Amino acid sequence: MIRVEGLTKYYGPHRAIHDVTFQVGQGDIVGFLGPNGAGKTTMMRILTGFMPASAGSASIGGYDVYTDSVEARRHIGYVPEHPAIYPEMRVSQYLAYCGKLYGMSWPQIKDARDRVVQTCGLEERYQYIIGRLSLGYRQRVCLAQALIHNPAVLILDEPTIGLDPNQIRQVRDLIKGLAGEHTVMLSTHILPEAQAACERVIIINHGEVVAEDTPEALTAQLRQAQTVLVKVAHASGTVPRMLRDIPGVTAVTPVRGDDDAYYVDTEIGSDKRSEIAKFVIDHDWGLLELRAIEMSLEDVFRQLTTEEKGVA
């Protein structure tokens, strides 16, 4: 549904994105993850036809976003990072206006408006003047205008920014509910968001794709080491050094704030838990806890983006 090939964008001499290639299938929810300034918004603006790329190509539903821009835009619902909507208009007026710009007839607009107002929970604010709405509601109006023409592709740039935790959950649930029928691409710098809402994550840093997979596979595949947490009853200064001597153990670091617990990193692909348990019991340190630590997407993200920084 979305196809991006070798996309590059320069702002003057500054390179915002470089040679980005990916594809998004129909009905997928894909997260575009990266720190602030990574090129997410640039990417979204190119996809929505707001600005052209410097090189490369992108298409939405088979329509090139540059050469066939108007047709491509017909199939996109877009929520920009800053939901700047005409503050003097009423919600109902604004949605009707957007419907008109999407070429919908009046009966279609009325039906669609009722539908999106319900989907986005705007029933009570339907006749409000947009300028008087809270940020959360304005975000919903923005989402509603993106859905009014029932687009094949939804592009959401940081859709939960500035919302309170309840609203964030609502918006995420809403996005999840849209999957299947719509192809969703959302950008975020918040990891739990990508983890919670997306089936696939594309991690971007300094304008380049550094990783792309499901959140689970990404965490599993990209972890550099498997880590085991060990907590003992009778710790002593020699414990870390002795644990380090177990074959296959690469590093031992004390857990901050807990003198009796250690993170034991082991070689990739090896499960050293039984050896570690046996070792602790043999030395009579009093094994209290032993478990494998799951690396979160956050760790992967930090690892990838800091590594990248080292290269640059």
Add this chain to the structure above:
Amino acid sequence: MRNILAIAGREIQTYFVSPLAYVAIFFFVFVCGFIFTLAIYTGQTEADMAPLFHSMVFVSLMVAPVLTMGLIAQETNSGSIELLMTKPVRDAEVAVGKFLGAMAIYIFILLVSLEFPIMYEVWGNPDWGMILSGYIGLLACGIAFMAIGTFASALTDNQIAAWLIGTALLLFFWLVGWLGYSSTTWLTDVAKRLSIYENFGDFARGIVDGKNVLYFLSLAVVFLFMSVRALENRRTV
């Protein structure tokens, strides 16, 4: 066409929820009304609209950039342009739609200004043919003024800057004819032909000349075209 009308309709709505339209109408009617009253009190004895038409066109020139300054600059400044330009609308539709929105307010102002000839009609015996030609001239001027203003608004995200650019451009086209009074070379002839003042003169005298109409229309087309280019250019930066 639908998109153009939708955009124009939204602009008209915006004018009337902001004080801008009311202030512009008030300004126009107040200044022209003042001139109208002064003329009568200082000895104008005939129901002749020609002097007033010249004042009206200059007041229009002052009001036009105020009406147009926000058209695109405000959207760029607030960021709402992003949602507009990612809708399936052509840049030309955006420019023309906004131009037509401003045009509608201008026409509304002209309708309000009909009070002056009506007063002449009540207390005098005006030449309605001349009045009609004067209003055709004002309309033609308005088309050019609004297009120039739309262009100015597309150049910047600052409304005050857009207003100044618009005013400067309009004053240029107003004053350039003065060159023609000093001497007569081909350059001064061109300057006279480029002048809003010179081209409006015939309308005020009751003459609707095709070449004057063509002048204002071509000015409008050129500046609308440049507005579209300025909008396209906004996308690339």
